[in-house]
Amino acid sequence: MARLKNGLLGGITGAIGNIEGYMFRGQLIYRTRRIKSTKPPTEKQLACRQKMKIVQNFLGAFTDFIKTGFAYAAIGKTYSAIGAAVGWHIKNAITGEYPNFTIDYAAVKTAVGPIDIKGTHATATIEDDKLTFTWTPHYSYPHAYDRVMLLAYSPVLNEAVYVLFGAQRVKGTDQLILPVNTWGRDVAVETYLAFIAENGMSCSDSIYTGNFILKKKD
Numbered sequence: 001m002a003r004l005k006n007g008l009l010g011g012i013t014g015a016i017g018n019i020e021g022y023m024f025r026g027q028l029i030y031r032t033r034r035i036k037s038t039k040p041p042t043e044k045q046l047a048c049r050q051k052m053k054i055v056q057n058f059l060g061a062f063t064d065f066i067k068t069g070f071a072y073a074a075i076g077k078t079y080s081a082i083g084a085a086v087g088w089h090i091k092n093a094i095t096g097e098y099p100n101f102t103i104d105y106a107a108v109k110t111a112v113g114p115i116d117i118k119g120t121h122a123t124a125t126i127e128d129d130k131l132t133f134t135w136t137p138h139y140s141y142p143h144a145y146d147r148v149m150l151l152a153y154s155p156v157l158n159e160a161v162y163v164l165f166g167a168q169r170v171k172g173t174d175q176l177i178l179p180v181n182t183w184g185r186d187v188a189v190e191t192y193l194a195f196i197a198e199n200g201m202s203c204s205d206s207i208y209t210g211n212f213i214l215k216k217k218d
Contacts, residue, residue: 047098055089058103062110062160065151069111069194072202088112103155106208110151111194113203115143122193124209129180133193133209137172144170146195149203152176153190154183169195178214187214 041049059066063082070081070088077084088109095104122135131152138144146169151162167174178189194206 043098047101050099050101051090051094052086054094054101054103055086057158059085059089061153061158062151062162065110065149065160065162065164068164068196068200069109069113069149069203069206072113084112085109105153105155105190105211108190108192108206108208110192110206111149111196111203112205115146115195115197115202115204117195117204117207120207122207122209124191124193124212126212126214129178129214131176131178131189131191131212132173133176133191134173135169135193138169142198143195144168145198146204147198148174149194149196149206150174150176151192151206152178153192154187155190156187157183159183165196165200180214183214185214188212189214 059082066085067081070085073084073088074081079087089103093104093107093109094101095107096102120135122133124131124133126132131150133148133150135148138146147164148166148169149162149164150166151160153160161176161179163174163176189212191209191212192206193209195204197203
């Protein structure tokens with residue numbers, strides 16, 4: 001069944017023949033109706049499906065962070081921040097050959113945006129359960145008041161901890177406490193840093209700050 005929106009000259013939602021229309025993010029989208037294929041999938045199709053599954057599983061560990069970090073990339077688009085992030089990572093952060101694809105953690109972006117990060121020199125160090133991030137402070141308005149975004153991801157657990165609005169950029173340092181009580185010890189973590197504007201409207205591209213092991217105490 002199809003419905004006419006705004007009269008005969010308005011948009012159609014629903015299906016007419018092999019065409020269907022639907023509203024998405026305030027826009028009317030038309031597409032050919034999907035028909036289940038009886039043909040076995042090609043290796044290329046299987047590879048695409050596997051990449052999609054890997055990326056969705058990975059990003060699902062820190063969905064709220066991605067919604068914030070990729071919000072700028074989705075402004076004015078027909079896809080969401082999550083859609084933008086999935087597409088970016090399928091194209092840029094998958095390594096290996098089918099069927100042995102993996103995430104290239106050094107290539108991952110947890111945020112993308114126009115805020116300048118030249119000369120940031122971001123680093124991270126670990127001591128017990130504490131990650132300390134440092135960067136070159138920025139003193140000029142308005143970016144001195146950007147907030148740092150910190151994330152640590154455990155591939156083996158597929159879990160993450162993060163801070164969305166941490167210390168001001170002018171401070172040059174902030175910390176992230178790892179959940180040793182639930183994660184345990186000898187767990188590898190991948191770490192990332194980005195900046196978000198004080199008004200939350202835009203971010204910088206994220207910076208990969210390295211791989212660390214949550215070690216046992218001596």
